[in-house]
Amino acid sequence: MDLFEKLEILTDAAKYDVACTSSGVDRPGAPGALGSAVKAGICHSFAADGRCISLLKVLMSNDCAYDCTYCVNRRSQECRRTSFTPEELCTLTMQFYRRNYIEGLFLSSAVVRNPDYTCELMLQALRMLRERERFWGYVHVKAIPGASPRLTQQLGMLADRMSVNIELPSQKSLSLLAPQKSKEKILTPMRQIRDGIAENAKDIVKYKAAPRFVPAGQSTQMIIGATPEPDRQVLMLAEGLYKKFSLKRVFFSAYMPVVSDRALPARDTPPPLLREHRLYQADWLLRFYGFQAGEILDDAHPDFDPLLDPKCSWAVRHMEHFPVEVNRAPYEMLLRVPGIGVKSARRIRSARRQATLDFDGLKKLGVVLKRARYFITCKGKSISPLPMDDPAVIAGAIRERGFAQMGKGGQSWQGRELPALEQLSLFAPSREDGVKRLTGQI
């Protein structure tokens, strides 16, 4: 098979993976080596779906021995099978990199023969790149669940970031749809990578030139909408993963029905992009806004509101905390006001040290009051055009316009027809997940 066809097949099979960013590590260039890495990551193009292309995202092989129901590469599926040779992969990476097409390589693989054999293949390719070609750019590699720890360790010494896909949000779904995988098999390498990173951090303190193990940290992703878990369970899982495994990111991937199976949504089900979008918004609240998963969704509200973002949704359920006085409210509380993002909250915090703020002052700071006005006072004054105590009225006023207008007939929730798609991309990892996202106002 020629390289064109291989590239087509192995790109096609890898493209549903969303955890593809080049961020997390600053590595200046080194004389005699090709490449460098920038902490915020660099996008080099945007595909027709509007998502960032940063890394050469391919599989080593799609010749899988496993039979996960939701996957295009499963054993029982008829399709073209192929593998890159380490040499081919190395050439593609080097040649794309020097032309400034990419920041580096994102290497994943189906299970060829068995996990260890697969790891060996990937190791060969990465060694060739790092050691023979002295490639100094970014490498993200997927750990293969079930591989021996020694091989995972070796991969980690050659990569910047590693990830293990959690795949599905529950053990039950896993055993139903991915019978050869298990929670334990997935969590074992995750734990190993976490401990490896911690160990390495100590070594670096002692000995500055100690070789780096996964310097850009660990991430994971899971498929949303292939199985029936409520949003609350997904979010709790994400929160647990951040805490227990010190992950850099948890990515969510709206399930695209690519295979027909009785255990899966029908082929014509559109991917639940709105749900994915809400999960990214909630993820943002966990990471930057000091929210707990249990606050965002609780037993009474196990799923996201299609019309309100999770922060607004929390606020209207907790009107007892509002209005807050902008001049006195603690920073943590400012962050919880709908419409006030991290940037605005910081500006308010530093500006109010100089002078008492009024609404004009807020506007000068660039604070958008469209939604915030229902939840704040300035010097005791409110500019809310509504009575403060009716959550339903406020909820109506701050709904996302695009959705509210959909009205009755058209749009529905959890996966039928989709509302204005371009609005849904704000928080998905479209540009790099660095600075730009930090200013996201929720």
Add this chain to the structure above:
Amino acid sequence: MAAGPAYIYRYDGSYPGFLCCVAECFRDKRLPQGVQLLDEPQATLFPIKEVETRPGLAQRVERSLPERISPLAHSMVRRGFLTCMEEKELRLLRFILLGYKHGAKVTNMSTHDDVHALDAALLYLKNEAHYHVEFLRFAECGGFLASTITPNNLVLPLIAPHFCERLNTEDFVIYEKTHQMGFVHQAGGRREFFQAQGWDPPKPTEAEERFRALWKKFYDTVAVEGRVNPKLRRGNMPMRYWVNMTEFQGRL
């Protein structure tokens, strides 16, 4: 400032030349009516003054910027000169005079018309430079890598260091068509800017054509069909940069 005729300055377009305009303005004790390039057609009713570029004088003005205003203001003037801001010279001139008057404070006076315009122009410059770090493409043409770009601002001095560091093992040329200026880098050696009325890279090699085709294949394949979103793509990657990008060659 004192009365006197308001001149139109004409200078050679160089940065030292501009600094001499600053000195001239000081001597005139009055702002010029406009600042033009020597090779622009003369169509004006105002009296013309040709400002000669004198390196020694330019150096003195340059030194006064960090000393009398602030290092930040100095850097803003230098970067500001690379921007495509309208009436760039006049704005910078007024910014400098404002700086002489108010000192370091000037960089915070963002409600002042000229400071505001300069801030906006610098932001555009920075963004456009970043776009070029992302979207610039090299092509292998017999022994070295070549790239042509067409930015609105003169981004070359800002992006060259990034590529020198990253591609230190490569020989490469970046030609900025808009400002007819280029940059050469030789692995482990020469790095310099050059001026050229036009520059055409040698014909791409066969291997080059092959990697372009492979890249296009990758680009087309990696998009997820169910999520096609032209608006998002354009938002992240303005169409004006597509002309120089490999993945769109022969497709626009």
